Amino acid sequence: MKKGKITIHDISKELGINSSTVSRALNNSSRVTQKTKDKILKKATELGYQRNSLASKLRTNKTNTIGVIVPRISRQFFSSVISGIEETAYDAGYEVIICQSLDNLEREQKLIETLLSNRVDGILISVSTQTLGKDDFNNCKQNETPIIFFDRPYNIEENTNVIIDDFKAGFEATEHLILNGCKNIVHFSGPQHSELYKRRKNGYLAALKKYNLTIDFNYIIASNLMKSDGIENAKKILDLSKVDAVFSANDVAAISAMIYLKDKGVKIPDEIAFVGFSNEQISAVIEPSLSTISQSDFKMGTVAATLLFKQIEQKTTIKEGYTKILEPKLIIRNSSQKIIL
Amino acid sequence: MKKGKITIHDISKELGINSSTVSRALNNSSRVTQKTKDKILKKATELGYQRNSLASKLRTNKTNTIGVIVPRISRQFFSSVISGIEETAYDAGYEVIICQSLDNLEREQKLIETLLSNRVDGILISVSTQTLGKDDFNNCKQNETPIIFFDRPYNIEENTNVIIDDFKAGFEATEHLILNGCKNIVHFSGPQHSELYKRRKNGYLAALKKYNLTIDFNYIIASNLMKSDGIENAKKILDLSKVDAVFSANDVAAISAMIYLKDKGVKIPDEIAFVGFSNEQISAVIEPSLSTISQSDFKMGTVAATLLFKQIEQKTTIKEGYTKILEPKLIIRNSSQKIIL
């Protein structure tokens, strides 16, 4: 028994067949007789041969591997996107390397370096919140390694982005509440420098306008949408009169606000209806009464990956920015659904 | 400007320094003058050099990379373990490749193949539920690639495993309920062929014995611990008389049972106290009244990774099984804590 790993040369020697033929056989080339193929395959399994991808990647200058960087894999949204990416990659014969930046710029840049030095064919990334500069990804561009940004848009004019239609989502969420008889709708908005939250807010405003409802800017509560903000927001709601609905720009704040309000004896959704951007599963468990806007997470993964593979195979990194905007999806839950399983 | 990627030879030529010196400089070898190092580093950044890890891995026959396979990255428990692994790996200078098996054996085996063909130095795995055979990981052993099993033990006699002390956890959970005055404690157990659930159950039984409580086997309800099972279990509880507590072997069943019972007007934890294996964060949000047993997730990651690195560096795959058992951690929440933020 040989000590190290078996190579094609070992098979080659054992059979008296040249190693290039062995290589071709193992890659199922049409230029090898079925008979020799069989012989080689048999010997390969007999010896416990295992291909060395490193060597073949080095030689061919193609890794069939893409890198994915997300802030945290534990967030349901991102893990769903990753599932979408993996499915698409699997079908296309690509390997996927998953990394988390923990929303930390330094770490993110180190990950990019690592991925590039491992010669991934392309990168999909949802940038960290600290990433804001114009040339944070110059090394990719120098390398001509395609990179696609998803969920969190980045330099739309220059890069390829995959995002959802935030304006439309905000509009539909608000419209949904209006059509259900709500007139005094509070909006939990996020940091006002963020384009994303601005667009959601504009959707909210547009819906109010369409139905000729008065716009009261006291009803727009901006915060960082953390749990503690949800509590603060809830307190503010109690101070306002006749609020009958909330459209929250994310689920975290919505949920903590709901818990707080329930605790105060407010019936949800009898007295206040909620719509929030959210992960379907979590909010279904936590609050059956919370309707949600899905970010079409899985689909975002498949779309982004498909786009990336196209860029890789055409070897044409798009210079001018291209943004793919996905439809949002409003998920309605009836308040009769006390338990959703 | 050169079209392809810059190599050490490009730097070598530009400076008239031999490429091996360049290589040494880039690896910060002590056998190069600081002066030449500086020159080389400067030229490297100037040309936009980026090391090709594939080549160096191939050459050195060491990848400084480990593979991690978990059923799903979206489960809080696994993503915490992964964080623990990543921190440890980062400190030790290892890269980490994260993969999810989706609890599917075929997929798991394909992932193992891929990792091995990429010549990872070692593998950490929490096996899929479908993985039960004796020689599912023979290819690893042939390869002499260290593999460590965490959370879900696998052939304890032969392999290295990292698990928590399930017996103790079951014992402490039950004892906690007893010490709080509960006498009629139902146990939601899992599949009875599973060692893990058997050990948790034995802990439960041991605690009852210690406090001289009568053991009623009608109080041990075995199921697959899915959401729907939780509902069924809850119905069974309502049929039993004088149940005042539940120790659930996982959180999913516990939560759905609680929701169902609350819906039926049962007050929790006034009438029924719950302890469940669980993820801290989730249950804190969903059910403040649910006390939980933590599986020391992050720590499990660091321990497993440290163990693996030791095996890799000693190049001694342990032949006889070695099992590291971690302490469980009971997290008590007072029922006064209505909102935990």
Next chain:
DNA sequence: CTGTTAGCGCTTTCAA
């Protein structure tokens, strides 16, 4: 301290 040289395991012309 630096250069020469060989080769990791694989693929791919080119030739037979």
Next chain:
DNA sequence: TTGAAAGCGCTAACAG
């Protein structure tokens, strides 16, 4: 259809 030979980019003896 198969073989011979070169080389992907890097590292590591060994020599100087």
